[in-house]
Amino acid sequence: MSQQAKKRQIIHVDMDAFYASVEQRDDPSLQGRPVVVGGNPNSRGVVSTASYEARETGIHSAMPLVEAQRRCPQAVFLPVNIQKYRKVSQQIREIFLTYTPLVEPLSLDEAFLDVTASTRLFGSAEKIALTIKERIKDELNLCASVGVASNKFLAKLASDLEKPNGFVVIDSNGIQEFLDPLPVGRIWGVGKKMLERLENLNVHTISDLRRIDQASLSRFFGSWGNQLYLLARGIDNRPVESVHEAKSIGRETTFAFDISDRQELETILLELACDIGQNLRKEKLKSKTITLKIRYNDFRTLSRSHTLSQATHLEDIIYTKARQLLSEITLQRPLRLIGISVSNLMGQGEGHLSLFEEPHRNQEKLVQAIDSILEKYGDKSITRARLLQ
Incomplete structure (x- = not known):
């Protein structure tokens, strides 16, 4: 790992059930009820976001709305109000920018922040992340899961581990100890097909993956094998990119x-x-x-x-x-x-x-x-x- 990457302090913020949570916030009668955002359940559409109450019935993003209604007939189905969600997303972004200009949005509901240079002003990355999480709750009445680590891969992994309302910090001195017991499917980019191929190699955890040398991984998976080798060791040198050129x-x-x-x-x-x-x-x-x-x-x-x-x-x-x-x-x-x-x-x-x-x-x-x-x-x-x- 490069010296520069070691010094980075990265936060990943992921809003919990964002669209559905905004709707529940704005209509108190929806709180505690299963809410599905996506449109009319009799249409050909798919679920954009489901509240955690709806997820308990097996509903998930990209599921056909017809199937979602079959699983949870009592759910409230709402259209996607993208203008409203964009406005709330911008309010969240303004909170981020209070602490660093290095904000890389991945979508309306998640972003990376590089707070390496901000710690002198605002304290540790952990303190900044906790403050951001609390401000989102206090000012916008919404819940975010937050991960803090030395790179983007680890920060995103951390934010996913204890959703909803998660807050996970990965200590830079305990990265391997943290990673080894996790299922290999937790690695970024390991989808269903790759997971099957890894399991055929008797690879089930990240620790199992680390036992395979880099040359073998490259032989099995091509260029992606090199990436697997690095990620299994918590190595990710990609910078937070605050500006993306829209195509x-x-x-x-x-x-x-x-x-x-x-x-x-x-x-x-x-x-x-x-x-x-x-x-x-x-x-x-x-x-x-x-x-x-x-x-x-x-x-x-x-x-x-x-x-x-x-x-x-x-x-x-x-x-x-x-x-x-x-x-x-x-x-x-x-x-x-x-x-x-x-x-x-x-x-x-x-x-x-x-x-x-x-x-x-x-x-x-x-x-x-x-x-x-x-x-x-x-x-x-x-x-x-x-x-x-």
């Missing part, structure tokens, strides 16, 4: 029932475009390439793209181009899914100004006003008339 932003929806009506499809496109436009502006990005994706009810999938002469973050432009791409497709069958993604991203200040950009000034002012209202009063405070249906 694309997309939204898609799978319908409860197949749709062939173009007007209905266009209404859905408008909703997706509005969400993407708001997200672009929030991230201070613009896009030049717009891609439409459709999936027929026989699961055949098509996509069509258009590259603009000038990058945009305006939903009206995104919607118009997506609608145009849809109009150019002869729908052979009803659709089960439609989506929009934008790529070829750049910062708002990048690129040259176009002589044709001036007509969009009023739209810019309008969306800024709408964004302010949404930020202040919530995602349902203002919407397009067409989307009210």
Whole structure:
């Protein structure tokens, strides 16, 4: 392990049943009840998040909603309110940034923090992690599981061990003692198929894995074998990366029932475009390439793209181009899914100004006003008339 990696102090924060917990917090009548976030149980959708009460019945993420209802008929099924969860996620992020600028979000509900340089100001990494956990509870009334260790692999492993409401610190002097008795399936990247292959080699614990030399692991598993060798010894030199360059932003929806009506499809496109436009502006990005994706009810999938002469973050432009791409497709069958993604991203200040950009000034002012209202009063405070249906 490098000297630099030894000195790192990494925290991994993982919110417990995030979407469901936010819904239970905002509606006290849901507290203590099984809550499933994902949509109508009669639809083709899947579970996004289940509360711990629902998980006790065997419900888990990515399970078909129909199966979730079969397992727990008394569960409360709620739609995914992504705007609400993003807002809460940002509030959590602001707590993180109080202690370090080195925050690497993995999703809305989990992140790595490198607090190596923060310990002089705020005390030990353990103290910082405990303070963050307490602030999330006190200020947002939500529960997080937290792991503290000398690298990302160990910190994430620690946060997973005692969920929900876990707090685990791995001492840098006791890493191997901590790792050896754990099931080998706890190692990052060991999925069902790899676990079967390891068990065929009589490898059940991390201690068992350490008995296999690096050359043999490379022979059995290729380049991943080298990674297994390192992780079994608690070695992970990856830094916390606070900035990720987004390559694309997309939204898609799978319908409860197949749709062939173009007007209905266009209404859905408008909703997706509005969400993407708001997200672009929030991230201070613009896009030049717009891609439409459709999936027929026989699961055949098509996509069509258009590259603009000038990058945009305006939903009206995104919607118009997506609608145009849809109009150019002869729908052979009803659709089960439609989506929009934008790529070829750049910062708002990048690129040259176009002589044709001036007509969009009023739209810019309008969306800024709408964004302010949404930020202040919530995602349902203002919407397009067409989307009210």
